[in-house]
Structure formats: C-alpha cells, structure tokens
Amino acid sequence: MMKHEYDFAVVGGGLVGMAIAYGLAKRGQKTIVLDGEDSSVRAARGNFGLIWVSGKGRKRVDYGRWSLESALLWPAFAAELEEASSLSLGYSRPGGINIALNDDALAGSVNMLRELHAHDARLxxxxxxxxxxxxxxxxxxxxxxxxxxxxxxxxxxxxxxLRALFLAFERTGGEYVPEAPVKSIERANGGFRIDTGKRVLEAGRVVLCAGLGNRQLAPMVGLTAPVAPLRGQILVTERVRPFLKYPTLSVRQTAEGSLLLGESAEDTGMDDGVTPEIVAHIARKAVTQFPLLNNVRVVRAWGALRVMTPDSMPVYEESATHPGAFIATCHSGVTLAAAHCELLVGWLLGAQRPSLLNYFYAKRFAV
Structure with a gap:
C-alpha cells in the first residue's frame, strides 16, 4: 500500500466512530476522525447508557453473542478509558432487570429468553x-x-x-476534526481522497460511522446503508436517594443519583422533538414500576434519533468495489463499544472477519 497522509479516516465522531478510531490509534495507526457540526443529528445525545445483552438476538442469536462478547470486554475497557481520561464513567455490571407489568408480558419475556438460552447457555x-x-x-x-x-x-x-474516548484517542496521537462533514470520497493513489469542503486529505482506508449520514456516504464507495431514524424520548429527574442498583429497560439511576426514564420508539422521520403524550406515558410507566417517583421532579426532557436497520441489527461490511472502505452502523453504540474497539478493529486492519459477524451484511435486506 502506498504511503498516505493517514492510515485510516473514520467518518463520524459518535460512540461507534470514536470506539473504532481509538482502537485503531492505540494500535499505531495514524487515524483522523472527520465529524459533523454541533447541529448534526447524533444518536449519542439520546443514549440511555445500557450495556444490554438480555433479549438481544431473538431474530438472530449471533447478535446476542456479539453483544455478550462486548459486555465481557467492558470491565477492562472501562478501566482503560478511566485511566486514559481521568474520568469516572459510572460503569457497573450488577445485572439488568426487565420488569413486567402483567403476567402476559412476563411470560413473553421468559419464552424469548428461554429460546435464546437454548441456543447459547451463556445467555x-x-x-x-x-x-x-x-x-x-x-x-x-x-x-x-x-x-x-x-x-x-x-x-x-x-x-x-464518549468524552473519555475523545481524550484517549487524542492521547494516542489521533486527530479529531469537528465541523468537517464529508462532501465526497474518491479512489486515489491506492487509497481514498476525502473532501470536506474545507480540506482535502488522503487515507489508505476509510470507515463510515456517521449513523444516519451513512445513507449519503455509503454509495460513494459502493456500499449501502439501509438505516432509518427512530425517535426515542428521555426524561431526567432531580437526584434521588440511591434505591435502584439494577438498570432496567425504562428506568435507570445514574451514579450521580438522577434517574433516566425512557423506552419509547416512534417513526417520526427526522423530527427529534418532545411530545406531551409520550412524556406522560413514560412518566406514568415509571411511577407504576416505582411509586416513590410520584413526587420526584423532572428537570429535563429531550428526543433523539436512533439509527435503525430494518431488523434492528448491525451492518459491518467492506466494499467489494472500493476495497479498504468499510461501513459500521448499529443502534447499540454503548453496548458494542468494547467489541468495536477490541474485536472489530482487527478485521479493519486485515485480520479475518469475526465469524459472529457473518450475517451482518447489508445484502440480507436485498430480498
């Protein structure tokens, strides 16, 4: 391979892009991250913070296995990031609880998990x-x-x-460029020429991690990004005495004591706003689960757009027409961050693709 200005250009500075970029940089790759503007749509703004395995893989058990591999890497990953950044991530792994409000919901959850456990006893x-x-x-x-x-x-x-990933990436010599939305990607000199409108640079390989932005970027390198937005709304409360050690799918108490309330999913296009009906629904459900929240004040609410494929599972692919160009897209940026940094990066560097990922090509949707 010819010598280029950078070994890798990672497009997108969210949780997916930064985990991959840090994994590359700490392995000695000269890596640049090209990020969008502050106003860009960012899934990280609405992330609930779960490292969740339970129930993953009901459509394809390898998704559950991939999530578990990442969860098992998270303790060392978190310790490494905390050391590199001097930040406390508030990480813990007490196990998670999926609360059922009625017997039918409980039976449905049990049946799903029983089937997954039959495929892999580690689940x-x-x-x-x-x-x-x-x-x-x-x-x-x-x-x-x-x-x-x-x-x-x-x-x-x-x-x-995300902040710790930025600090760790910069500490390993990575270069982060904000407000650099990519305008074009072309083959050049055995690698890729990337134009941000303000700067043109060359990199030996490029990894598209721009979430919903991948829809426009992927065709530039012969790939497809079958992703669509799915809005989630989140409420955050004032700080409350510690009572909830275990994360749940709809209520999570942070290390600081505040509570995150969520678990909504709406097909609203690119509208990331907040609506009274959904806010009220989230609040009612939280109070039903934990009545002590009845008099707790909500201090903030927001909406954010998740990055969803038609089956909610990831896409990891190298371009057949533009070798060296990759796409990585998923909606589980926190859960899978450790696997992206420690396992996916090896494949980007030329090692064999992890067998767990053999299903996660975009071609599965071409039927």
Missing part, C-alpha cells in the same frame, strides 16, 4: 416473581407482576464514555 436469565423482585428492589410497585434478571447486563454514562 443466562432468572425469572423473578413479585416477591423475589421486591427482595432485590424493595421500592418496586405492588401492581408489578415480576421480572427477568440477567447477570450479563450493566450500565454506564454514555456522555462520559
């Missing part, structure tokens, strides 16, 4: 009735039917994680 779970759940979380509501618990799950601050 473990426990069924908790109302009494057993209350032993772990005494503040749970009386009307709750029960829950399923998985030791594989955990949580972390997504914003501190």
């Amino acid at each position: 473990t779970y426990e069924v908790l009735d109302r009494k057993q759940l209350a032993e772990r979380v005494p503040e749970v509501g009386q009307s709750v039917a029960g829950a399923v618990y998985s030791k594989n799950d955990g949580h972390v601050s997504p914003l501190y994680t």
Whole structure:
C-alpha cells in the first residue's frame, strides 16, 4: 500500500466512530476522525447508557453473542478509558432487570429468553416473581407482576464514555476534526481522497460511522446503508436517594443519583422533538414500576434519533468495489463499544472477519 497522509479516516465522531478510531490509534495507526457540526443529528445525545445483552438476538442469536462478547470486554475497557481520561464513567455490571407489568408480558419475556438460552447457555436469565423482585428492589410497585434478571447486563454514562474516548484517542496521537462533514470520497493513489469542503486529505482506508449520514456516504464507495431514524424520548429527574442498583429497560439511576426514564420508539422521520403524550406515558410507566417517583421532579426532557436497520441489527461490511472502505452502523453504540474497539478493529486492519459477524451484511435486506 502506498504511503498516505493517514492510515485510516473514520467518518463520524459518535460512540461507534470514536470506539473504532481509538482502537485503531492505540494500535499505531495514524487515524483522523472527520465529524459533523454541533447541529448534526447524533444518536449519542439520546443514549440511555445500557450495556444490554438480555433479549438481544431473538431474530438472530449471533447478535446476542456479539453483544455478550462486548459486555465481557467492558470491565477492562472501562478501566482503560478511566485511566486514559481521568474520568469516572459510572460503569457497573450488577445485572439488568426487565420488569413486567402483567403476567402476559412476563411470560413473553421468559419464552424469548428461554429460546435464546437454548441456543447459547451463556445467555443466562432468572425469572423473578413479585416477591423475589421486591427482595432485590424493595421500592418496586405492588401492581408489578415480576421480572427477568440477567447477570450479563450493566450500565454506564454514555456522555462520559464518549468524552473519555475523545481524550484517549487524542492521547494516542489521533486527530479529531469537528465541523468537517464529508462532501465526497474518491479512489486515489491506492487509497481514498476525502473532501470536506474545507480540506482535502488522503487515507489508505476509510470507515463510515456517521449513523444516519451513512445513507449519503455509503454509495460513494459502493456500499449501502439501509438505516432509518427512530425517535426515542428521555426524561431526567432531580437526584434521588440511591434505591435502584439494577438498570432496567425504562428506568435507570445514574451514579450521580438522577434517574433516566425512557423506552419509547416512534417513526417520526427526522423530527427529534418532545411530545406531551409520550412524556406522560413514560412518566406514568415509571411511577407504576416505582411509586416513590410520584413526587420526584423532572428537570429535563429531550428526543433523539436512533439509527435503525430494518431488523434492528448491525451492518459491518467492506466494499467489494472500493476495497479498504468499510461501513459500521448499529443502534447499540454503548453496548458494542468494547467489541468495536477490541474485536472489530482487527478485521479493519486485515485480520479475518469475526465469524459472529457473518450475517451482518447489508445484502440480507436485498430480498
């Protein structure tokens, strides 16, 4: 390969792009991250902070296995980022709880997890009735039917994680360029010439991690990005005494004591606003699960757009027509950050593609 200005150009400075960029830079690759503007649509702004395995893979068990591989890497990954950045990420892995408000919901969760466990015994779970759940979380509501618990799950601050990735990346010699939306990518000198409108640079390889922006970028290098926005709304409360050790899918207590409330999904196009109906629904559900929240104040609410493929699973692919150009897109940027940094990067550098990823080509949608 000819010598280029950079070994890798990573397009997109969110959780996916920065995890990959840091993984490349710490392995000695001269790496530049080209990011969008502050006003760009960013999934990281709405991330709930779950490192979640339970239930992943119901359509394809390899997704659950890939998520588990990442969760197992997270303790060392978090420690490395904290050392490199001097930040506390608020990471913990106490296991996660998926609360069921009625018996039918509990049965549905159990059936799904039982099937996944039959495929891979590492995808473990426990069924908790109302009494057993209350032993772990005494503040749970009386009307709750029960829950399923998985030791594989955990949580972390997504914003501190992203900040730590920036600091670690820069510490290893990486170059981050904000306000540099890519206008064109062309083959040049055995690599790629990338034009941001303000600057033209060359890199031996390019990795597209721009979320919804990949829809416009991927065709430039012979790839497709079958992604669409799915809005999620999140509420954050004032700080509350510690009561919720375990993250749940809709309520999570942060290391600082505030609570994140969420779990909405809306097809609203590019509208990332907040609506009273969804805010009220999220709040009612949280109070049903944990009545002590009835008098807790909400201090902020926002919406953000998730990056979703038609089956909600990732796409990892190298271009057949433009070798050296890759796409990495998923909506589980926190859960999969450790795997992206430690496992996916090897493939980008020329090692064999992880066998767990053999399903995650965009061609699965061409039917």
